[in-house]
Amino acid sequence: MKIAYVGNFTQRHCTEVHVAATLEQLGHTVTRIQEKPMQGNTFMETVKGHDLFLFTRTDSSLVTLEHLAEMRKLGIPSASYHLDLYVGLKREDGLDSDPFWRTDFVFSPDGDANSAEVFKRKGINHHWIRPGVYKNECYLAKLPSAPQHDVVFVGGGVQYGHSEWPYRRQLVEFLAATYGDRYEKFGWPEATIRNEALNELYSNTKVVVGDSVCIGFTHEKYWSDRIFETTGRGGFIIHPYIKGLEECFVDGKEVVFYQYGSFSDLKQKIDYYLTHDDEREAIRLAGHERTKRDHTYHNRLTEMLSIVQGAA
Numbered sequence: 001m002k003i004a005y006v007g008n009f010t011q012r013h014c015t016e017v018h019v020a021a022t023l024e025q026l027g028h029t030v031t032r033i034q035e036k037p038m039q040g041n042t043f044m045e046t047v048k049g050h051d052l053f054l055f056t057r058t059d060s061s062l063v064t065l066e067h068l069a070e071m072r073k074l075g076i077p078s079a080s081y082h083l084d085l086y087v088g089l090k091r092e093d094g095l096d097s098d099p100f101w102r103t104d105f106v107f108s109p110d111g112d113a114n115s116a117e118v119f120k121r122k123g124i125n126h127h128w129i130r131p132g133v134y135k136n137e138c139y140l141a142k143l144p145s146a147p148q149h150d151v152v153f154v155g156g157g158v159q160y161g162h163s164e165w166p167y168r169r170q171l172v173e174f175l176a177a178t179y180g181d182r183y184e185k186f187g188w189p190e191a192t193i194r195n196e197a198l199n200e201l202y203s204n205t206k207v208v209v210g211d212s213v214c215i216g217f218t219h220e221k222y223w224s225d226r227i228f229e230t231t232g233r234g235g236f237i238i239h240p241y242i243k244g245l246e247e248c249f250v251d252g253k254e255v256v257f258y259q260y261g262s263f264s265d266l267k268q269k270i271d272y273y274l275t276h277d278d279e280r281e282a283i284r285l286a287g288h289e290r291t292k293r294d295h296t297y298h299n300r301l302t303e304m305l306s307i308v309q310g311a312a
Helices: 015-025 039-046 065-076 090-096 113-121 169-181 195-203 226-232 265-277 277-294 295-310
Strands: 002-007 029-034 050-054 078-081 104-109 126-128 151-152 183-186 205-209 239-241 257-260
Touching: 002 015, 002 226, 015 029, 015 090, 015 295, 039 065, 065 078, 065 295, 078 295, 090 113, 113 126, 151 169, 151 195, 151 265, 183 295, 195 205, 205 265, 226 239, 226 277, 239 265, 257 265, 265 277
Parallel strands: 002 029, 002 050, 050 078, 078 104, 104 126, 151 183, 151 205, 205 239, 239 257
Antiparallel strands: none
């Protein structure tokens, strides 16, 4: 297929860079359209002649509803792919008018039954696709003689942007208070770790603690890409259990789940795996192999394109 793809391609770590490279590895031709600089009258001339228009929204000002209507007249199907949660957050308002949600096919990891009803009511042709990890970055960095970090969290902390998710602040404050200088946090506003350095960090850490927005602890079948990024890049992760994750990983063999909201359960599991090196290493390696086999963008984009092509 010839695919015209709008997104942000300015940084190596951008999702769009990984998706475009994966599509090419799968044998497709990708025209990368940087979302901000291009003018609207140039945009459709670029899209013409392609078999699919793909949209990963960082800045949506380039694509309009009129553009999508013109694509339909030209017989070019359009699809959107987003990695984050919308239903239940303040930004849900964008579902009504943002062109990103008005493409022919919308793919996101929001798989909750209530979300499905919201999408249907708003006339959005939504399909549940889980996040993934870029296969080229799914490798084990060389370890030193022993991991140099005990407990690590990677991501936003007490300043986390979603007011609907106060649990993030509670989590990082608990980790800092409980583990002191044995705990390290990376990600805004602290140092941000990307690319090869992230593989090295994960492979060099005993326990990585996960988190994902799960509104009211009841939002099933949604989790961020953190669990796949961690396992794919060689990390051992203790992640809160969300219904549906058991289809991705075997608890205690490929990752370790803890009860959402139970810091006593989390502490018990962190403490156990900090001192049981052989068990931890076996889980780390098994989780990495599972992710490399089942949870890369190769898996996700093959699934996505089969849905688009199957509807033709």
